Structures are given as C-alpha cells and as structure tokens.
Amino acid sequence: MELNVSDLTVIRGGIKVLEGVSFAVRAGEALVLRGPNGIGKTTLLRTVAGLQPALQGEVSLDREQMAYAGHADGIKAPLSVTENLEFWAAVFGTGSIAPALQAFDLEALAARPAGALSAGQKRRLGLARMVVTGRPVWVMDEPTVSLDTSAVQLFAEAVRAHLAGGGLALLATHIDLGLAEARVLDVGPFKAKPPALEDFDGAFL
Amino acid sequence: MIALLMRDLKLAIRAGGGFGLGLAFFLIVVVLVPFGVGPNSGLLSKIAPGVLWLGALLACLLSLDRIFALDWEDGSLDLLATAPLPLEAIVSVKALAHWLTTGLPLVLAAPVFAILLNLPIAGYGPLVLSLLIGTPALSVIGTFGAALTVGLKRGGLLLSLLVLPLYVPTLIFGAEMARRSIEGLNAQTSLLMLAGITCAVIALLPFASAAVLRVNLR
Numbered sequence: 189m190e191l192n193v194s195d196l197t198v199i200r201g202g203i204k205v206l207e208g209v210s211f212a213v214r215a216g217e218a219l220v221l222r223g224p225n226g227i228g229k230t231t232l233l234r235t236v237a238g239l240q241p242a243l244q245g246e247v248s249l250d251r252e253q254m255a256y257a258g259h260a261d262g263i264k265a266p267l268s269v270t271e272n273l274e275f276w277a278a279v280f281g282t283g284s285i286a287p288a289l290q291a292f293d294l295e296a297l298a299a300r301p302a303g304a305l306s307a308g309q310k311r312r313l314g315l316a317r318m319v320v321t322g323r324p325v326w327v328m329d330e331p332t333v334s335l336d337t338s339a340v341q342l343f344a345e346a347v348r349a350h351l352a353g354g355g356l357a358l359l360a361t362h363i364d365l366g367l368a369e370a371r372v373l374d375v376g377p378f379k380a381k382p383p384a385l386e387d388f389d390g391a392f393l
Numbered sequence: 394m395i396a397l398l399m400r401d402l403k404l405a406i407r408a409g410g411g412f413g414l415g416l417a418f419f420l421i422v423v424v425l426v427p428f429g430v431g432p433n434s435g436l437l438s439k440i441a442p443g444v445l446w447l448g449a450l451l452a453c454l455l456s457l458d459r460i461f462a463l464d465w466e467d468g469s470l471d472l473l474a475t476a477p478l479p480l481e482a483i484v485s486v487k488a489l490a491h492w493l494t495t496g497l498p499l500v501l502a503a504p505v506f507a508i509l510l511n512l513p514i515a516g517y518g519p520l521v522l523s524l525l526i527g528t529p530a531l532s533v534i535g536t537f538g539a540a541l542t543v544g545l546k547r548g549g550l551l552l553s554l555l556v557l558p559l560y561v562p563t564l565i566f567g568a569e570m571a572r573r574s575i576e577g578l579n580a581q582t583s584l585l586m587l588a589g590i591t592c593a594v595i596a597l598l599p600f601a602s603a604a605v606l607r608v609n610l611r
Contacts, residue, residue, distance in 0.1 A: 237475055239611070240610070255475065258468055260468025260471070262467055263469075264404055264469070267403065267407075275397075279397065279473075
C-alpha cells in the first residue's frame with residue numbers, strides 16, 4: 189500500500205493555500221508535515237481525508253481507507269469512555285475496544301463519563317478512536333495537543349505499532365515524536381502564489 | 394446505522410440531551426391557549442385540532458437546531474463523514490432519532506392534552522392518526538433545514554425562517570384532516586395528501602440534506 193499525493197492544490201474559503209503538493213508515503217512509514225501557522229496543513233489533511241474537494245491533483249488512495257482525527261475529538265460528554273469507543277467500533281465494524289483502551293492507558297477511566305475527563309485524557313480518548321477504526325491510513329491534525337510527555341510517548345508507541353502492522357500515517361505536528369520511521373515534509377515551499385491581478389484590471393479596460 | 398441511532402437516543406435521554414423539551418413546550422401551549430381564548434368550550438373544541446397541530450409543529454421546531462449543531466461543535470460530524478456510512482444514511486438516521494425523541498412523544502401525548510382543549514370525541518382518532526402520519530415529515534424537513542444551517546452560530550432563527558414555509562402543507566392537511574373528521578365530512582383527501590407529502594419528503598429530502606451537509610463540511 190502506498191499513499192501518493194500528486195500535484196495537489198487545496199483551497200480554503202475560495203482561496204488557494206497550497207499548490208503543487210506532491211509526496212508519497214509507503215506502508216510502514218509516517219510523514220510529518222511542518223510549516224508555520226496558517227500555511228494550510230489542516231486544509232491539506234482534510235483534502236487528503238476526503239472531507240473537501242481538491243481544486244487540482246490527485247490522492248491515490250480511497251477515503252474509505254483513511255481515518256481522520258482533527259482538532260476536535262468528537263467525544264460525547266454524557267457517554268462513558270467505553271460507550272464512546274464502542275460507538276465508533278460499531279460504526280467502523282471492528283471488534284474489541286480493549287487494545288485501544290490499553291494503548292492509551294484508559295482502562296482505569298473506562299467507566300467514567302467523557303465529560304469528566306481532563307483535556308489531555310479527552311485527547312487520549314480521541315486518539316484511541318484511531319486504533320478502533322482499524323483503517324490503514326491515519327490522517328492526524330496536531331495529535332499531541334494537550335498531551336503530557338508520557339502521553340506523547342504512548343501516542344508514539346501507538347503510531348509505531350500501527351506502522352509495524354503495515355499501516356501508514358500522515359501527521360501535522362510540531363513535536364518530535366522520536367519516530368525512526370518518520371520523514372518530515374516542510375509544506376512552506378508549496379505556498380500558493382497570490383493570483384495575478386493584471387487580468388482583473390484588463391477586464392475593465 | 395443502528396449504533397448511530399442508539400447513540401443519538403442515548404444522548405437525547407441523558408442529562409442535557411433536550412428530551413422532553415418539545416413535550417414541555419407542547420404542554421405549555423395547550424395549557425395556556427384556554428386561558429387566552431376564554432372559557433368558551435364550544436369555541437375551544439372548534440379550534441382544538443388547529444391548536445394541537447400548531448403546538449406540535451412549534452414544539453418540533455424548537456429542537457431542530459440540535460440535530461447537527463452538537464455533532465458539529467464537538468467534531469463528530471467530520472468523523473462521521475469519514476466513517477463507512479453514507480451521509481444519506483446518517484441524515485436519515487438523525488431524522489429518525491429526532492422523530493423518536495420529539496415527534497413520537499408528541500403523538501402519544503396529544504390525546505391527553507386534547508382533553509384540555511375539549512376536543513370532540515370523534516376527533517381523537519383522526520387527530521392522533523394525522524399527527525402520526527404528519528410528524529415524520531416535520532422531522533425530515535427539519536433535518537434538511539438543520540443541515541443547511543449547520544456551522545452557523547445561532548443558526549436557529551435562520552433555520553426557523555427556512556423551515557416554516559416548508560411545514561405549511563403538512564400543517565394544512567394535518568389540521569384539515571382532524572377538523573373534517575370532527576365535522577363528519579370526508580377526510581380521505583386530506584389523509585392521502587398528508588401521507589403523500591410525508592412519503593415524498595422521506596424519499597427525496599435525505600439526498601438534499603446529505604448534499605448540503607457535504608458543502609457545509611468543507
């Protein structure tokens with residue numbers, strides 16, 4: 189399995205943010221996207237995950253192969269940790285949630301309502317959902333926000349296990365996860381050039 | 394799909410889910426109308442079908458913006474859109490969950506509340522039947538409105554304005570059916586029109602709802 193992104197142009201609010209983005213990620217590999225705030229990392233990830241259409245270019249894998257994790261975790265506060273994960277397990281048609289609980293050290297919190305979790309614990313629950321989806325491609329936007337050092341280690345372990353199982357991951361993060369399998373791609377050079385204004389003036393002449 | 398339905402029902406029933414909001418509103422309308430109209434039981438029984446239908450419609454409207462707003466805020470709508478369920482199925486399940494938590498309780502409560510409005514005995518059966526057939530259309534149309542306004546802060550006002558005109562045919566034929574039955578007239582045309590509207594919106598609107606949701610998620 190290989191994720192090929194070729195000549196992708198992504199738009200946000202009708203304005204091109206990145207153009208000509210090309211990269212390839214093979215099974216067992218992780219690609220970390222870097223770049224300053226507002227460069228378009230989130231837009232790129234959402235486009236790859238199929239949440240919004242690209243202006244141009246292609247993503248080789250189908251969105252049915254991908255699991256997406258955004259800034260929000262999609263956690264329902266009145267449901268318990270177990271119920272939250274079991275819901276996603278049922279939606280994605282996967283079996284046990286025990287490995288996911290274990291991977292993110294959530295067993296002790298399993299019966300607690302998700303609304304009573306701390307920000308870092310909520311994030312761990314949101315990341316545990318990725319394990320539950322059972323999909324080979326993880327597309328994650330700032331997964332380490334509000335995680336402490338040991339939780340970042342847990343996350344790195346989970347990504348490593350995912351990659352070892354033949355999966356691949358596309359991450360936008362500024363923290364060094366210490367993953368040997370990870371390559372870094374700076375999206376800065378793909379920044380879209382501002383549209384030429386000559387044609388606009390020409391229309392009035 | 395069943396998992397999504399069960400989750401939505403669970404969320405609606407647990408604290409803060411808003412279950413019973415519509416029912417309480419319906420009760421308030423029905424209790425207050427006799428005070429406003431005055432103790433004229435003849436007049437009350439004449440306007441009872443219309444008031445009950447209007448109360449049910451407004452009670453339904455009250456909870457519409459919750460259909461997608463909560464899922465949008467906590468990000469689960471994005472995650473659902475990337476899940477192996479088609480969006481058309483998601484919006485249909487959402488509409489069904491809304492009907493089960495709002496429409497169905499209204500239908501079941503209507504005969505009890507009808508006593509307060511002195512509804513003639515002949516009207517009970519037709520009223521419940523018309524609500525049973527008509528309220529699913531309210532939920533499906535409302536889901537479409539909610540999909541249109543998802544992501545807007547305080548979108549409730551826009552949602553009401555968009556949805557109210559679409560509710561008019563259901564209201565007309567629903568109240569008409571109950572009224573005609575009470576007066577001993579033939580109510581079959583109203584019944585068929587009401588059922589037709591409900592079938593048509595259930596068949597067609599989920600596709601429109603899914604399409605606007607896709608645009609709104611961008």
